[in-house]
Amino acid sequence: xxxxxxxxxxxxxxxxxxxxxxxxxxxxxxxxxxxxxxxxxxxxxxxxxxxxxxxxxxxxxxxxxxxxxxxxxxxxxxxxxxxxxxxxxxxxxxxxxxxxxxxxxxxxxxxxxxxxxxxxxxxxxxxxxxxxxxxxxxxxxxxxxxxxxxxxxxxxxxxxxxxxxxxxxxxxxxxxxxxxxxxxxxxxxxxxxxxxxxxxxxxxxxxxxxxxxxxxxxxxxxxxxxxxxxxxxxxxxxxxxxxxxxxxxxxxxxxxxxxxxxxxxxxxxxxxxxxxxxxxxxxxxxxxxxxxxxxxxxxxxxxxxxxxxxxxxxxxxxxxxxxxxxxxxxx
Amino acid sequence: xxxxxxxxxxxxxxxxxxxxxxxxxxxxxxxxxxxxxxxxxxxxxxxxxxxxxxxxxxxxxxxxxxxxxxxxxxxxxxxxxxxxxxxxxxxxxxxxxxxxxxxxxxxxxxxxxxxxxxxxxxxxxxxxxxxxxxxxxxxxxxxxxxxxxxxxxxxxxxxxxxxxxxxxxxxxxxxxxxxxxxxxxxxxxxxxxxx
Numbered sequence: 088x089x090x091x092x093x094x095x096x097x098x099x100x101x102x103x104x105x106x107x108x109x110x111x112x113x114x115x116x117x118x119x120x121x122x123x124x125x126x127x128x129x130x131x132x133x134x135x136x137x138x139x140x141x142x143x144x145x146x147x148x149x150x151x152x153x154x155x156x157x158x159x160x161x162x163x164x165x166x167x168x169x170x171x172x173x174x175x176x177x178x179x180x181x182x183x184x185x186x187x188x189x190x191x192x193x194x195x196x197x198x199x200x201x202x203x204x205x206x207x208x209x210x211x212x213x214x215x216x217x218x219x220x221x222x223x224x225x226x227x228x229x230x231x232x233x234x235x236x237x238x239x240x241x242x243x244x245x246x247x248x249x250x251x252x253x254x255x256x257x258x259x260x261x262x263x264x265x266x267x268x269x270x271x272x273x274x275x276x277x278x279x280x281x282x283x284x285x286x287x288x289x290x291x292x293x294x295x296x297x298x299x300x301x302x303x304x305x306x307x308x309x310x311x312x313x314x315x316x317x318x319x320x321x322x323x324x325x326x327x328x329x330x331x332x333x334x335x336x337x338x339x340x341x342x343x344x345x346x347x348x349x350x351x352x353x354x355x356x357x358x359x360x361x362x363x364x365x366x367x368x369x370x371x372x373x374x375x376x377x378x379x380x381x382x383x384x385x386x387x388x389x390x391x392x393x394x395x396x397x398x399x400x401x402x403x404x405x406x407x408x409x410x411x412x413x414x415x416x417x418x
Numbered sequence: 419x420x421x422x423x424x425x426x427x428x429x430x431x432x433x434x435x436x437x438x439x440x441x442x443x444x445x446x447x448x449x450x451x452x453x454x455x456x457x458x459x460x461x462x463x464x465x466x467x468x469x470x471x472x473x474x475x476x477x478x479x480x481x482x483x484x485x486x487x488x489x490x491x492x493x494x495x496x497x498x499x500x501x502x503x504x505x506x507x508x509x510x511x512x513x514x515x516x517x518x519x520x521x522x523x524x525x526x527x528x529x530x531x532x533x534x535x536x537x538x539x540x541x542x543x544x545x546x547x548x549x550x551x552x553x554x555x556x557x558x559x560x561x562x563x564x565x566x567x568x569x570x571x572x573x574x575x576x577x578x579x580x581x582x583x584x585x586x587x588x589x590x591x592x593x594x595x596x597x598x599x600x601x602x603x604x605x606x607x608x609x610x611x612x613x
Contacts, residue, residue: 093543100542103560103599106429107469107502126519129478131427131471166515167471168539168561190539190561213540382426382454382478 096213098233104191104215105236105334108132108168108357112347112378113336115139115361118157119164121370128374132168132190134359135161140197140244141362141401144411150198152180155187162188170217175417176202185214191236193217194229196416197243197361204287206417208307209233219338221254221414223261224280227325230333231317237331239355240414241339244362246403248346250414251339255353258335265325273326277319283418284314330354339414342367342400344380344393351384366401373397419613422462424488425452426478428470428503432598437466440606459487463613464497467504469560469596472533475503476521485524492526497589497612505592506531506563513566527587528569535564535581535594547595549584550575552604557583557595564594 094100111131116122122133137153138146152173162169168190173180175194180201184192194207196219209216210233219240220226226237239258241251265273284306288299299305301312309317324332337350338359347358358381360374367373376393383389406412419441423433430452437450451458459465465488467475479485492498500508506516509523511530516523536542542560549555555576565582568574576584583594589612597605 093545095541095543097544099558099599100544100560103429103558103596104539104542106432106599107471107560109429109431109470110425110427111471111474126473129474131474162538166519166534167473185540188538188540215539378474378478379481386455 098235101215101233101235102333104168105217108236108336109334110381111357112374112381113170113357113359114364114374115359116161116365119160121365122161122165122169124371125364125374126165126167128371129378130167130374131357132170133161133165134193134361135169135171135189139362139365140413141246141366142244143197144244152177152184152198155183158184158189159187172198173207174198174201176200176205176207178207181207181212185212189214191215191217194234194417195219196240196413200416205284205306206232217336219414219417220258222257223265224283225418226258226331226335227280227318227321228283230321230331231314234333236334236336238336238338238359241337241341242406242409243339243413244404245340245406245409246342246363246366246401247340247406248342248349249340249406251337251341251350252353254339254414255337255350255355258331259354262325262330265322266329268326273322274315274319277322278315280318281311281314284311342403344376344397345390347377348380348384348390351381357381362401368398373400419446419448420458420462421448421450421610422453422459422465423450424459424465424467424475424479424484424504425454426482426484427474428468429596429598430468433466433468433501436598436601436603436606437610440603440610443603444607444610446610453484454482456483456487459484459491462491462496464499464609465491466609467498467500467507468598469502469504472503472506472516473519473521476507476523479507480522485522489524489526492524492590495589497591497609498526499591499593499609501593501596501598502560502562505565505594506533508590508592510569511567527585527590527592528572529565529585529587529592530567531563532566533563534561536562545578547576547578547583549605552608555597555604556600556602557597558599559583559595562594565592
C-alpha cells in the first residue's frame with residue numbers, strides 16, 4: 088500500500104471513531120474473561136483496568152495506568168475496541184498505551200492525577216482520547232486540547248447516578264445558553280473558560296513578582312490569547328451545532344438499566360458502565376440488560392422487562408459519605 | 419420517498435443528516451428516519467446500515483426482528499447500503515473474527531469480508547480513492563474491513579491498491595469506509611438514484 092497517501096490520526100478519524108460508539112455501552116473490565124462477557128453481551132468497546140473504580144476507591148493509594156500486559160491480554164481476547172485509562176496530564180503513560188495500540192485513551196479522574204496544572208495536549212497523539220467533564224467549561228477545554236469524546240464525570244465507583252445526572256443537566260443548560268449568546272458574549276465566555284490555564288503562570292507571577300500577558304506562552308506552544316481564540320472556536324461550533332462537536336457519553340455511577348436509559352433520555356450519546364456490571368450479582372445479565380436499555384431507552388415497557396429478576400445491583404455509596412470526590416480532579 | 423437508517427447503534431444521525439442533504443441536492447422530498455424497532459423498514463424505499471460495531475449491531479437487529487425486514491426489502495429489489503460495520507453485515511462470507519464472535523450476517527451480498535483488516539484504531543486512515551461513476555473521493559477508514567473476494571455479478575467500484583473497498587451487486591451497495599463523515603454527498607446521491 089502507498090503509505091504516503093494515507094493520513095493517520097486526523098481529527099476526522101479520531102472524532103469518527105468516537106461516533107461509531109454512539110448508542111452503545113462501554114464496559115469496564117479487568118481481565119480477558121470479563122472482556123469476553125462484555126463483547127458477548129453486545130458492548131461496543133471495553134475499558135481495560137487494573138481495578139474497577141469501586142475497588143480503587145476501597146483500596147486507596149495512588150491509582151495508575153493498568154499493567155500493559157493485562158491490557159494486551161484483553162486486546163487479544165476481543166475484537167471490539169479496547170480503551171484504557173491514564174492519569175490526568177501523564178504524557179508518558181499515554182505514549183505507552185499508544186505504543187501498544189490501545190484504540191482510545193481515557194485521560195481519567197478515576198486515577199490519581201499526575202499534573203495539577205494541565206491536561207495532556209491530545210492533538211499530539213494519533214490515538215483518540217476521551218475525557219471527563221462536569222460542566223461546559225471543562226468540556227470546551229478538553230475538546231480544544233483534542234479530546235474526540237467527552238463523558239460526564241459523575242462520581243465513579245459509587246453506583247450512584249446523581250452526579251452524572253447533575254453533570255449532564257449542567258452541560259445541557261450551558262449549551263442552550265451558548266446557542267442563544269451573541270459573539271461578544273461567547274468571546275467573554277471563552278476568556279473565562281481559558282482562565283483555568285493560568286494557574287501555573289499565576290503562581291509563578293505571585294511567587295517571583297513578575298508579570299505575564301496575553302502573548303506569553305503558557306500551555307504547550309500556546310499563548311493565553313491563542314487559547315482564548317481556540318476555546319472561542321469550540322463555542323462557535325457548539326452554537327452552530329446546538330450540541331458538543333464531539334460525542335458526549337454518560338459515565339460515573341451508572342448501575343442499572345434504568346440509570347442507563349435515564350442518561351440517554353437526558354441526551355447522552357451512549358453510556359460507560361464501570362463497577363456496575365462486574366460488581367453486580369449477575370454480570371452477564373446486567374451487561375445484556377444495560378445494552379438493551381440503552382437501545383430502547385425511550386420504551387418504558389422494555390426497561391421494565393429487562394430490569395426484571397436481575398439480582399442485586401452493586402451496593403452503592405451516598406455522595407456525602409465519600410472521602411474523595413474523583414470528579415473534582417482535573418478541571 | 420422513505421429512507422430508513424438502521425438506528426440501533428453507530429453513527430446514525432450522520433447518515434440521517436447527509437441523506438437529507440443529498441435529497442435536497444436532488445430536489446427530492448422524502449422522509450429519513452432512524453429505526454430502532456420493527457415496522458418502518460418494510461414500508462421504506464431504501465435502507466442504510468451505518469458504521470458502528472458489527473458485533474453489537476448484529477445482535478440487536480436479529481433480536482428485534484429488524485434483520486428479517488432488511489432481508490425482505492433487499493429481496494424485493496429495494497436498495498440497501500452498508501457502510502463499514504454495515505458492509506460486514508451485508509456479506510455472505512465472514513472471516514475468522516466474524517465466526518469467533520458468532521456475528522450473524524444478513525448474507526445478502528456474494529462477497530468475502532475481513533473485519534478490522536487494516537489493524538486497530540492507530541492504523542485508521544483517510545485517503546483519496548477513485549470511485550467508479552463518481553471520481554476522486556476522500557474516504558475515511560475507521561478500523562475498517564476489506565472485501566477480499568467477490569462472486570460473479572458483483573461490480574467492484576473502488577479499490578486501495580489490490581484491496582476492494584466498494585462494491586455493488588444489483589440493488590445492494592457495500593462500502594468499507596464512511597461516506598457519512600465528510601459532508602460530500604455524492605455517494606448518498608448515487609445510492610438514492612438506485613431507488
